[in-house]
Amino acid sequence: MNKKSDYKDKPTRREFIHIATTTVGVVGVGCVALPLVTQMNPDASVKALAKVEVDVSRISKGNEVTVMWRGKPIFIRRRTDQEINKARNVSLKDLKDPQKDEDRVKKGKDEWLIMVGVCTHLGCVPLKQQGEFGGWFCPCHGSHYDISGRIRKGPAPVNMEIPNYEFVSDSKLIIG
Amino acid sequence: MSEINYKPSSAIGRWFDERLPLLTLFNGHLMQYPTPKNLNYWWTFGGILTFCLITQIITGIVLAMHYTAHADLAFSSVEHIMRDVNYGWLIRYIHANGASMFFLAVYIHIFRALFYGSYKSPREVIWILGILIYILMMAAAFMGYVLPWGQMSFWGATVITNLFSAIPLVGESVTQWLWGGYSVDNPTLTRFFSLHYLIPFLILGLVVLHIWALHVPGNNNPIGIDLKKDGSDTVSFHPYIVIKDLFALVIFMIVFAGFVFYAPNVLGHSDNYIPADPLVTPAHIVPEWYLLPFYAILRSVPDKLGGVVLMFGAIFILIALPWLDTSKVRSAIFRPIYRQFFWLLVLDVFVLGYMGAMPAEGTYLLIGRIATIYYFAHFLVVMPLLGFLEKTKPIPLSIADPIISGSGNFAAARKDKSAV
């Protein structure tokens, strides 16, 4: 073979075998780890329950119903004109997570506030018509939401989430 | 260690030991093992903790024979254990109160280490293994508390798993991965059951390492000095420590039995006898008492991520303690200033615990915040500074030789050490 000085900088055969074996080993472990880790993600049967249908015709103004969607409560509130005005008269500067009320409802369906009734702090269900802003109050660690479901005071970082939904007719709502 | 001279007395014992030296191992570590002769009753909690772990494993395996890990059936299967299974009520009450007794013992054990400086060189690895055990205990107890699927189970699980949603960017995917869904539900319950079964055995493995690491330098002792090499400072583990540990264990079991038979539900929360309802959060959700101080720290920060970081920080800071404490003297007996801060820390943890149980508002919140600041200041400011500022008391030469001659003795002790 070559002179010693020649392959000083080149890896030896043994080094090559070490690196190759380790590489194959790491890739192998990675391939085994992937299914073991992803099996914990939401499975097909959980994902299949992704839509619910609600008949909203019987909810009168100023009232609210709660339905279950993906294991979470969905608040469906038919707001009064007064409540809508109140939500819209708030200056964005006063909001922790600035968002217009108009952007939280569907155009032409301004009276319907449909949101995931889960506190964005650590996931409790806020109580309706309580708290300092006439909306919801979360008793767990004291988060106050306004009548648009926006966070106003307390540890929750963002507004309550608006799910995907669609009014297929005046009375029929599909969430998901 | 004198295990080298050990020979099993029976022929069959010798035959076996030559092939697998288990008897030699037991003899070395549970019989002859030299222990400081001045150990006090605070040193009995290691044995008590081992008892607690074994108790949880045995009662847990029995419960698992009757329990059903399914969101629709879990609650009623626990009621079935309570009402139908022979002695089911006893097994369950031992398991549920056993978790509390386990934490009571571990807190005493940890504060013992803090007082006598047992976490210091050369025992850092023992200490870190202990903290890992403590963290796994919290994980095991938390998941166990979810299994009966009552209101507190469900909402405790919701709040604690939501802590991970505070992680920037990946928080939501991480929580959905933990849940196996979009909220705490059946997939969460079944995996928690699986892990609740697993973790105690991981703890058992860590306990073996913990004791192995302990038996390298040997026990610390109330005066915190190194032992003389000639063995005049020690007694053998058996019978001296074995009997003392057993006596303490019996006292502990009396307290334990007191809870199991006379007040089995005082340490729990009555809301957990209401089946889980994902639509209604109980008015005051509180964790089990042993997690309250950390819960208080979580709530004392008005920011979600900040609260979570501080809460986990409060636990992990303990790992760095051997390096945060700059004092060369181990035992608080010879550290007049540290001793006062030690009791202040004990008080502080009690205050945090109390605030964690109260609603997070007004004065409670304020006191909780002050207590949180002290907790961190104790480890990050007081411990490093005291090593430089504190004038420690003279230290005896050996256990056999109590302090008689003031600081001259301390100087002699030092000289003695450098001579060795």
Ligand code: HEM
């Ligand atoms: C580190 C040791 C352990 C701790 C700290 C612990 C803690 C707990 C706690 C706090 C509960 C809730 C009790 C209640 O309110 O009902 C529980 C329940 C349960 N644990 Fe454990 N546990 C441990 C070991 C085990 C083991 C080894 C098993 C074996 C499978 C087990 C099986 C169960 C079962 C089936 C339940 C549900 C029944 C019930 O709620 O009483 N546990 N555990």
Ligand code: FES
């Ligand atoms: S979960 Fe709502 S304030 Fe913490």
